[in-house]
Amino acid sequence: MHYRLLSFITASVALQATYASPALSPEVYDYIVVGSGPGGGPLAAELARAGYPTLLIEAGGDEGENPTYAEIQHFNEAANDEATRWDFWVKHSDDPEREAKFEHTTWDTGDGTFYVGLDPPEGAKYLGIQYPRAAVLGGCAMHNAGVCSLPADDDWNIIVNKTGDTSWEAKNMRKYLKKIEKNEYLLPGNPDHGYDDASWAKNESLSQTRILKKIAELTGQDPKKAAELVSRDILEVGDDVDETVSFYNMAFHATAKGERSSPNSYIRATLADPAGYPLTVKLHALVTRVLFDNATLIPGSTPRAIGVEVMTGPSLYRADPKHVPGTKGPISQIYAKREVIISGGVFNSPQILKLSGVGPAEELKKFGIPVVVDLPGVGENLGDNYEGSLLGIASSPTNNAGQITLLFRTPNAPTKKRNIYAWCGSFSFEGFWPGFPTWYGNKVYTCALVHLAPKSQAGSVKLRSANPQDTPEINFRFFEHGGDHDLQELVEAANILREAWKAAGEPMAPIEELHPCKGPVQPGSERCSDEEQKEYFKLQAYSHHASSTCAIGGDDDPMAVLDSKFRVRGVKGLRVVDASVFPVVPGAFPSCPTMMISVKAAEDIIEEARRTDKKL
Template sequence: MFRFFSVLALTACLSAATSTANDHQPDKVTLLNDYDYIVVGSGAGGGPLAARLAIAGSSVLLLEAGADEGENVDVSTPAFYSAASEDSSLSWNFYVRHYKDNAQEARNSKATGSELLGIWYPRTGTLGGCTMHNALITVYPHEEDWTNIQKLTGDASWAPEKMRKYFERLEDNHYLSRDGPESAGHGFDGWLGTQVINRVLTAQDPKILAILTAADATLANHASPPITNARELEELYPVDVNTDVPHRDSTNGIYRPPMSTTDSKRSSPRDFLVATANAVNKDGSKKYKLDIRLHAFATKVKFQHQYGEPPRAMGVDFLDGQSLYRADSRSNTTGPGRAGSVNARREVIIAGGTFNTPQILKLSGIGPKNELLAHGIPVVVDLPGVGQNLQDHYEISTVVQFDDNFDLVENCTFLTPNTKDKCFEQYTSGHTELEKGFYATNLIQATILRKSKVAGNERDTFHFGGPGNFRGYFHGYTASIVEDAKHFFWATLKAHEKNNAGSVLLKSSDPLDVPQINIAYFESGTTTDNAVYLDMEPLVEGIQFSRRIYGNISSKPANEFVEVYPGANVSTVGELETFVRDEAWGHHATGTARIGADNDPNAVLDSRLRVRGVTGLRVVDASVFPEIPGFFPVVSVYMVSEKAADMIIQDNECF
């Protein structure tokens, strides 16, 4: 197994610890040896970056608050991703507010707590971060996402034609030919495996084929011949969704969604990290200087102050211990943790994610001055943009219940206790993707990318559908999704939201407290320039579009169903708007430490991801984006991580 430090190993324990802004500094502090780089967080941003820096020859310490759950069956099995998000061994429970008004918030069926906590927001604390529980959807962003950063900063290295190489570097494509017509813009030697659902598997279920036939007819706005076999199903998909072709971002189409899997198991930065940390030379010695410290919760960045110079990030303080953070459901059973500290010879990189990165920055004295002072935190740099600009994709689903089971799912119990799960037996005994069956998939049978009535030049709506009763995220949603084999959902995700009024605020100066998160939905958020209508309309239209798909199913028994969410009683535009306002959710939070222009007082980072006002400190995660990229931002974060590695190596060539 890869090398990681225990609390006692390779350390020196010194007394009289330096006081901090919190009370979690015991009498002795574990001091580690210095590293070139310290990376905080092992997810989509920090994981690939740490590996790349180590491969380039630097010594790297990766601090991860959680354990390694890579072999956990909930994590490794593609179809179990929802179970992974609720697995207490890795789940972190954040509760976000959509509205400040309690009455409006309580209208959401997913609202939690007798004293309203908000809406449960799935995150994980584990090696690999949230890439260990996501739905594996791997979709390249819009070119315009990179163009916007290029224009905002004047940095040509963010141009879309220069960013594509990072996707080619990281992808290990398993479903296209290297020399085939769809290979443009793809990679075949990277660390992230990609596969698509086997069309022969999909073709085994006539009801799903009838739904996809109806989807094709609805998108094309004319009758389509029935799809009855795998060959006809292949003709449904025009081109791979990630292939670099002209007009890709503006063309409506139906696609098989690529999944981040290798050999029908989850593929993630965790695999890249473990392979790098475990790599050895011919003599058996450790090949790369990458150390991974699990159960190490970063509490603050340390700064060196020298007269006339900006503060320099010199290291990180952390706590050793399991389940310390209060987002972990097991946190009340653990002690306070053992304090540690480590210095960086070159840089510290924060990759804690959209919620934790602004929390760490603020606890370190970087953030809005008044907020820091209110919590007794000494101000290192007054950066008002830290924790602001929180954005999220809006999502909503339309669920129907059929009279009969879906053939693909009827033998699947998703490891429900005291049941025989024939699907899991097939998955574990099969040798090929087809032989492994439904559990080798992420449930999603097809995606539809299209432009809504209010879209600009690019597609702004992502529909994804599959068997299951999916209505968003709440405690117990996994059991709801797989409660039977009769439900099917089409979910609508709206991209390029106009709303950026959310925030992440400190609850206290205690690093183990979970911050206060308000995404500020619809009228409670950005209201200028018709923002509410431009965000609401594609979701209402998405429900209507989904209903037309269901209505276009012509053959029995595939057309024998009843809509259960939102239900036939929600029919007028006004009723649909109310339903969306009450029930919409998201899980792609970004933007709380955003890149910006030099003259922007709310910009947290420059174009090289350096934190403004200090030296030796960068941020590399989903918080860096000025606007949410694409439909599923994880690929964009991977690309930024790869780009960050290049920039950091280049900027430190003098060492």
């Protein structure tokens, strides 16, 4: 397997003494960054390395030396771990009847346990669909599977089209990938491709090799080159790369030894550096609102962010399963001489803005929050990849089956560009719920699907109350726009992969499919229609790549929250830098793209600061 290591090298040092504790006198920094994930972590480190005193605030603790988080193979355990998990309970639609059919609906039994399913015990409290996030130094990059994938060029260029800022052109954004990675697998002198031991793909007697070659045939690839293609660099460069159907080798933000490389690593390295960079990290601190200067009281003036209000203590947010109702912490105010940067993530960044008076005026007034600036786009435009899987039980163990990764185009794709990211192997993945995934034994075989460029971004993140400890109301409104076409794309992808399963032969065949079509997969077998599969995906699709709730947009867009330099419209000294800034869902996996924009934001902010300093 190929790996890429972000250049955020882990520091082997105990850092507890470095973390700031609540101070009696006012704290003042040049920059305050709220949130240490892929957006905020690299950004705070870069600002400090440029010489600016920077405070990085994180609501969770530090698990950088905990093997559950440090070793990427334990990502399922990390995502389930109560030590860092924040549970958001979301909806997929406004239709209660449809919601009630989601097979992994979760309920609170009242005895400290969850029930997952459609037949809850009497008295159980409905929670919804689990969407776990990570409250920990390094954010969700500390509990994810570490997959590194790039958006299509169009996903970058849309920002150019909206704002006129050519620094967002896809060809320019590539340099930020180079800045965050330390490549460990490409051969010297070869800038585009990686190579690995894929000897299994050359063994014609293996069932998985026959599946591989059949997929190649069905997707327009050369079956004779399949063994060669499985080692192709998934982050390759090329003018037509977004239209290239091919097998690839997955890239991860991890070392070749499987050690997780994340913002945590870079933060720790920055703190431990002998250069003594001015970075301070405050853990177990929940930001309750952004503070603005008195200009908010002067009609016609532009408010400026001057700091944040913080509640200090562990497990203060109600998404934390360890939260004790009624628990609060001491409140303090911390000030920024230059800027406040919100990097709380797709759910928490819009929540913090709204609690601070930045958002849709009517929603803020509903909760008695004074309006600083009416920005109707805050919390809107929520989007995500649709995900699903073709899962079955083979006739023999599959634990030695080589992994197949491919990007391809279904026959009904709306453009020439690829619309499906898939990977097949001996694993089960069906979404998230407490205790996921289901263990089906050593004969399980799955092809997981990620739908690229979903046509609907109709979801929202809305306040539940004015209490910063409450979680917001989150509704993705799956398939609200263009849903029928998206569903058919998922079905056609499943049909292609199922057809390839029929070529498995002994010893894997026949494979007993569990979903979306129940029954044995074998030549001549057709068990369910496209319409039945569309209904399955409509009810059971899941997601974990949320984006776009504080979207960048043009001056003429009333729903734009940010300009192209991440600045919140209508105020000064306030930016947002995380996956919420993308106008559209960025490719198949947002972790690496978010780290890339984090470094871009640092470059923009530092350039602006130095330009301002020269004028003084």
